[in-house]
Amino acid sequence: MVAGAIVDPMVAAVAVPFALLLVGGGMLQLRRPALSITRQQSLLSVPTRTKIAEAFAALPAGPARSLLADVVRRGQSVRRALALRQDSSGIAVTVDDLMALACASARDLASLDESLAQFDRERSRDDGDSAWNDSLAECERAHDAAVQRLLDAVTVLGQLDTQSIRGFEDVNARLGELVAEIASEVKTRVATREEMEGLLTR
Numbered sequence: 001m002v003a004g005a006i007v008d009p010m011v012a013a014v015a016v017p018f019a020l021l022l023v024g025g026g027m028l029q030l031r032r033p034a035l036s037i038t039r040q041q042s043l044l045s046v047p048t049r050t051k052i053a054e055a056f057a058a059l060p061a062g063p064a065r066s067l068l069a070d071v072v073r074r075g076q077s078v079r080r081a082l083a084l085r086q087d088s089s090g091i092a093v094t095v096d097d098l099m100a101l102a103c104a105s106a107r108d109l110a111s112l113d114e115s116l117a118q119f120d121r122e123r124s125r126d127d128g129d130s131a132w133n134d135s136l137a138e139c140e141r142a143h144d145a146a147v148q149r150l151l152d153a154v155t156v157l158g159q160l161d162t163q164s165i166r167g168f169e170d171v172n173a174r175l176g177e178l179v180a181e182i183a184s185e186v187k188t189r190v191a192t193r194e195e196m197e198g199l200l201t202r
Helices: 002-007 009-041 046-058 063-085 091-121 130-162 169-200
Strands: none
Touching (some): 046 063, 063 091, 063 130, 130 169
């Protein structure tokens, strides 16, 4: 293109589409191996990867999305470490379960953020109605619990990652407890969210 611009404008005109074809083809060839390598290197189960993708597609920018990203990064790091150790304890399945539940918890957190914002916008409706005040307090408690559980997941996965070479019996036990706790809270929050949404849409 440069030579054509110097020697003959017609040469430059012919060179432009050819150069664009080369650049486009080169970018496509570079991108294809990267995508295939990413798929091959993912050690998470297909259902877990699907839930993670769906959660990130649904979550807006904010605390819920950031916390879930931290959980996923830690979880992937743990899964790589377990694969390198050729671990056969079954903890990899628990890590997958935790990440899937973290997706549900993050989506709950995003919904609770929206509910709290609506409570704030409709503060004028707070006229001493006990149902309104109780629902707001429950929303705040559920929000704080969801944040704490996601932080717990980041912490436990981080501990598991750093101890993956030296053994991790205590952390493994805590991981199982955390999965049970988050699963229970996710179920409980369904009823809480429905009650709050019913109150806010009156």
